[in-house]
Amino acid sequence: MVDRVWLDLNVLLAPVIAAASARQLGRSVRPAATRELVRWALRGTSPSGPFQLVCSESMLAHLESILQDRIVPATRPLGALRYPALLREAALRGPAPAPMPFATVGPVQAAPFQDAEDARVFADAVAGGADLLVTANLSDFAGVATATPWLSRDGVWLGGTVSLPGRHPLQIAHPRLAAQWLRSGTRPHGKG
Amino acid sequence: MAVQKSLSLTLPPEEAVAIQREAAIEAGGSVSAFLAVAVKVFRMLSPADRLLARQLLVDGEDRRVQASLTHAFADLRLEASLTAAGAALVLAPNELARLADAGDDAEALEDASLAIARTWTTARPR
Numbered sequence: 001m002v003d004r005v006w007l008d009l010n011v012l013l014a015p016v017i018a019a020a021s022a023r024q025l026g027r028s029v030r031p032a033a034t035r036e037l038v039r040w041a042l043r044g045t046s047p048s049g050p051f052q053l054v055c056s057e058s059m060l061a062h063l064e065s066i067l068q069d070r071i072v073p074a075t076r077p078l079g080a081l082r083y084p085a086l087l088r089e090a091a092l093r094g095p096a097p098a099p100m101p102f103a104t105v106g107p108v109q110a111a112p113f114q115d116a117e118d119a120r121v122f123a124d125a126v127a128g129g130a131d132l133l134v135t136a137n138l139s140d141f142a143g144v145a146t147a148t149p150w151l152s153r154d155g156v157w158l159g160g161t162v163s164l165p166g167r168h169p170l171q172i173a174h175p176r177l178a179a180q181w182l183r184s185g186t187r188p189h190g191k192g
Numbered sequence: 193m194a195v196q197k198s199l200s201l202t203l204p205p206e207e208a209v210a211i212q213r214e215a216a217i218e219a220g221g222s223v224s225a226f227l228a229v230a231v232k233v234f235r236m237l238s239p240a241d242r243l244l245a246r247q248l249l250v251d252g253e254d255r256r257v258q259a260s261l262t263h264a265f266a267d268l269r270l271e272a273s274l275t276a277a278g279a280a281l282v283l284a285p286n287e288l289a290r291l292a293d294a295g296d297d298a299e300a301l302e303d304a305s306l307a308i309a310r311t312w313t314t315a316r317p318r
Contacts (some may be wrong), residue, residue, distance in 0.1 A: 013308075014305035016278060029249070031301050032299065034306070039270055043271065082273040
């Protein structure tokens with residue numbers, strides 16, 4: 001079974017920020033979970049099986065605009081903006097791609113989001129057929145994840161499941177939890 | 193497929209050049225850029241996979257080798273894009289300080305990177 005995974009913008013940006021940090025602070029330590037998730041997305045597979053990256057054109061455009069805003073034009077090296085293009089390619093050529101752009105439908109009106117942008121991310125993830133939404137912005141999505149809460153050992157909320165009428169359930173998880181599931185093949189069975 | 197054609201490195205030069213040129217056009221890049229990538233991909237293979245890669249040229253398609261090459265190629269492109277973006281990205285002093293505080297702990301670095309990313313993504317429409 002294909003894991004259809006939406007990696008939220010913060011997850012996509014974390015490895016880039018860490019790379020900048022490595023260069024500017026002169027060290028080699030790398031984040032584990034976010035880098036692993038992006039690597040699996042580009043490979044189209046993870047240790048637990050086929051991995052389909054689900055993302056929208058609007059999110060990729062936002063990623064590109066963030067990178068452009070924070071890159072000094074005069075010193076821009078070749079390929080500094082290749083990252084969003086790689087992600088787009090992975091989304092379109094993975095093991096089970098969905099066409100982009102996605103229509104923003106249904107759940108936007110139904111879901112109790114405080115922020116319109118969170119609602120759009122959620123709607124795009126659902127419209128793209130994602131069954132796992134990975135984000136560090138868990139609190140933004142806590143209101144919609146009504147079943148199967150996953151907690152850390154010290155009781156921190158790490159994710160949950162959203163049941164949607166007429167659609168397969170959508171799991172929402174912190175990058176570390178999602179990476180752990182996919183690395184060890186222990187993602188809760190039935191993806192719901 | 194471009195990645196599979198990187199195996200053409202083991203072919204006679206004139207044949208390899210022709211295949212690599214074709215692969216480069218298919219990949220949308222220059223011949224020299226593709227060659228540089230193909231060489232790196234081949235070097236990233238384990239000795240056993242290199243043997244298998246050569247065997248592939250004799251025995252025909254081998255899915256395991258193809259998967260190894262595909263993964264190596266994807267990893268290489270990711271590394272290159274992250275390195276390029278990381279080299280060009282300007283971090284604010286407070287962001288650098290936050291990342292420095294993470295020290296050599298990969299999880300702490302990840303948390304700091306995610307926290308900074310969240311401030312960037314909430315500053316503008318997502």
